[in-house]
Amino acid sequence: MPPRLSRPLSLGLCALPVVALLAVAGAAPLPYAVAQPGLTADVLGSDQGQEVITIKGAPTRTTKGQLRLTTIVATGPSADVDLADVAKGWFRTDEAVLPRDAVYPSGQSDQEIQRHNTRDMVDSQDSATEAALGFLGEDPAKVDVSLHLADVGGPSAGLLFALGIIDKLDGDGSGGDLTGGRVIAGTGTIDGGGKVGAVGGVSLKTQAAGRDGATVFLVPKAECGDAKAELPQGMRLVPVTTLKGAVSALRALEKGGSVPSC
Numbered sequence: 001m002p003p004r005l006s007r008p009l010s011l012g013l014c015a016l017p018v019v020a021l022l023a024v025a026g027a028a029p030l031p032y033a034v035a036q037p038g039l040t041a042d043v044l045g046s047d048q049g050q051e052v053i054t055i056k057g058a059p060t061r062t063t064k065g066q067l068r069l070t071t072i073v074a075t076g077p078s079a080d081v082d083l084a085d086v087a088k089g090w091f092r093t094d095e096a097v098l099p100r101d102a103v104y105p106s107g108q109s110d111q112e113i114q115r116h117n118t119r120d121m122v123d124s125q126d127s128a129t130e131a132a133l134g135f136l137g138e139d140p141a142k143v144d145v146s147l148h149l150a151d152v153g154g155p156s157a158g159l160l161f162a163l164g165i166i167d168k169l170d171g172d173g174s175g176g177d178l179t180g181g182r183v184i185a186g187t188g189t190i191d192g193g194g195k196v197g198a199v200g201g202v203s204l205k206t207q208a209a210g211r212d213g214a215t216v217f218l219v220p221k222a223e224c225g226d227a228k229a230e231l232p233q234g235m236r237l238v239p240v241t242t243l244k245g246a247v248s249a250l251r252a253l254e255k256g257g258s259v260p261s262c
Helices: 007-027 082-089 109-134 160-168 201-212 221-228 243-255
Strands: 031-040 051-054 065-075 096-099 144-147 183-186 216-220 237-241
Touching: 007 065, 031 082, 051 160, 065 160, 065 201, 082 160, 109 144, 109 160, 109 237, 109 243, 160 216, 160 243, 183 201, 201 216, 201 221, 216 221, 216 243, 237 243
Parallel strands: 065 183, 183 216, 216 237
Antiparallel strands: 031 065, 031 096, 051 144
């Protein structure tokens, strides 16, 4: 009859497969991406020595203040994210763990995803131009708008591009700046009719905006809850659903009127 093992030794031997399994799981890549606050860029300013917004065929204004689009930066689609990365991201307020498929289209290479993001950015710029000129009643056949911004992909800058075009052409509509001289940031897709859409990663984008001096953040109304999660102290959230609503809110902010809030 084999010798009887003590209870502690038996438990230890039983635990060995579990420990081994956890060790393998901890080292195995997981289908997640880890995101952090990314860069912000003033669409009223310049990028790499070139104006972000260039307009021909209509008089433009000299603007004050800033309209800063916001981004997140995430681990690449082919990057290995392990259990330790995920655990760290869950406990940090400046990181977010997201399903990889929520950040990148599935089944595509890094190069294909880069081309996809570039196409989304170009489409977003076209929609922003259409929405802004439509809002102002300008003839797109006579007014030529060019948008230039390197190293930013995807559609989430549409709202800020549209607001930048409006500020350069018309300001607040009565001689002042649409920004009121403030540093205003935000995010949101836009279609040619001026409808603002949700984007994701908003709590990280508010942190990027606060880091770069913004005191007001325009957020798609559907994402107010996410935007409140890690909101920098002193930052004002302004929910928007349309370009018209965003312009009205900024005008009211400048003139001391009623401004929507989350």
